[in-house]
Amino acid sequence: FRKSGKAQWMQTAQVALNTAMKNGWELNLASDVYHFSNVKDSELNGLSFDANAGNAVYTKWELEGSDSVLTTRYRSGFTVLDNFLLLKMPLWGQPLNLKSQFIYNPSAKRENTGLALGFSWGSLSESGEWRIYYQYQQIQQDAVFSPFVQDDFLRQTNFKGHVFGIARAFDSKISLHFWGLVSRSRVLDSSSQSRFRMDLNVKI
Secondary structure (H helix, E strand, O other): EEEEOOOOOEEEEEEEEEOOOHHHHHHEEEEEEEEOOOOOEHHHHHHHHOOOOOOOOOEEEEOOOOOEEEEEEEEOOOEEEEEEEEEEEEOOEEEEEEEEEEOOOOOOOOOOEEEEEEHHHHHEOOOOOOOEEEEEEEEEEOOOOOHHHHOOOOOOOEEEEEEEEEEEOOOEEEEEEEEEEEEEEOOOOOOOEEEEEEEEEEEE
C-alpha cells in the first residue's frame, strides 16, 4: 500500500480460546497480531492510505537535485499485538460481561502500550430487556497504527477516555440505544472532547 519506494504490506493472524465453566460462567481469550511492513522511517507523503492521525514522527532534510527538502517520517514500526480477555457470568438473572484488552507494539521503543477495561450487564434478546455498559481506555502514542484505527472515540491514538451507554429492547430485533463518550489527549493541558448519541438499532 505504498505509492513508491519499498513495498509495504499488512499481515494479520488470530488465535482464540472459548471455555465453558460451571454455573453458567464462560471464559473467552483471544490474541490478534497486525504487522505493517516498512512503516518506520517512511515518508508520510509517500503513503497511499489515510493521513497520520497522531503517531510520532520526525523531520529530515534531504537533497533533491540542487534543492533541500524537509520530509516528515514515522518514528516507529508497527507490529501490534491485541489481546482480549472476556469473562461471562450470570448476575441477578442477567448476563454480566467483564472485559480487558491489552495492546502492545514491540516495534516501537516507547509509547507502545494500550489498555481497555470495561463491563456490560443485561440483554437485548427480548422485549423490555435492558443493557448498560462502561469502558475506560488509554492508548499511548505508538501503541496502534493510527491510519488503520476505526473506533467511536474522537481520537485514534495518544488519548484516554470513557464510553458508556444504556439500551432498551422493544422486541428481539429493535432496540433504542443512548450512549456517550468523553476523551482527552495525553498531552498536558489538552481539552476534553465528548459525543452523545441516540441510535435506533434494527436487525434485519
